[in-house]
Amino acid sequence: MAQIVDTSDFRPGLKIKWEGGMWVILECSHHKMGRGGAIVRGKLRNLETGSSVDQSFKSGERFERIIFDEKPAQYQYxxxxxxxxxxxxxxxQVTLSPDVLGDMVKFLIDDLEVSFDMYEGRVMGIELPNQVTxxxxDTPPGFKGDTASGGGKPATTETGLVVTVPFFVENGEEIVVDTRTGEYLERAKK
Structure with a gap:
């Protein structure tokens, strides 16, 4: 039985059938129009082609939700x-293009355990763990006294992802990054 969702259920990561394709919602925002009804603006990525679109939907529009089966996998190279x-x-071995993976490629480190999103026997994408070490x-050196400002500095990771880290983090250190937000969480425990 198909699960039906409407625009009030929209959130990043929700997967729906729309215009004959399978789409994942990347961003969405609800807007109340003057005398008319509300609309929902969203950015969606096609799970089969990797193309993205900006789209507006009328409040209350209904869609079939796609629920994937998950299968354990590991990133190789x-x-x-x-x-x-x-x-x-x-x-x-399963090969996926950067179009299918989108921004997730920034978190792919050797031997990372992920889950395949399976739909009718086909791999449609991956699910990342919530945190990656x-x-x-590359990051500029910190200076004594920098910690008082409470700010941060940019740091480039092994995959090219740029994260804002505290001033005390140095080149060569391992950090834990939240894959949902791309933010620094903590230094990796040794």
């Missing part, structure tokens, strides 16, 4: 532009 994963059940490859 980058092959040219594509990313190779191993299915942890069958040990088959990454190594800092």
């Amino acid at each position: 980058k092959d040219g532009e594509d990313f190779v994963f191993m299915d942890m059940e069958s040990y088959d 990454m190594k800092i490859t």
Whole structure:
């Protein structure tokens, strides 16, 4: 039985069927119009082609929610532009393009355990763990007394992701990053 959602259920990460395709909501905001009804503006990415669109929907529009089966997998390596994963059940290698993965490629470190999003036997994408430990490859040095300001400095990780970190974090250190927000959480425990 299909699960139906309407625009009031929209949130980043929700997957829906729309215009004959499968889409994931990347961003959404609700807007109340003067005398008319409310509208929901959203940015959606097609799960099959990787293309993104900005779209407005009338409040109350209904859609079929897509619920994926999950299957354990592990990121192996980058092959040219594509990313190779191993299915942890069958040990088959599955190659996914950056179009399908979107911004998730910034969190792919060697041997990262993920889940395949499966729909009717096809891999439609991946689910990342909520946190990933990454190594800092480039950040300016901190200076004594910088901690009082409570700010931060930019740091580039091994995958190219730029994160704002506290001043005491140095090159070569490992940090924990939230994959949902892309924010620094803490220094990795040794």
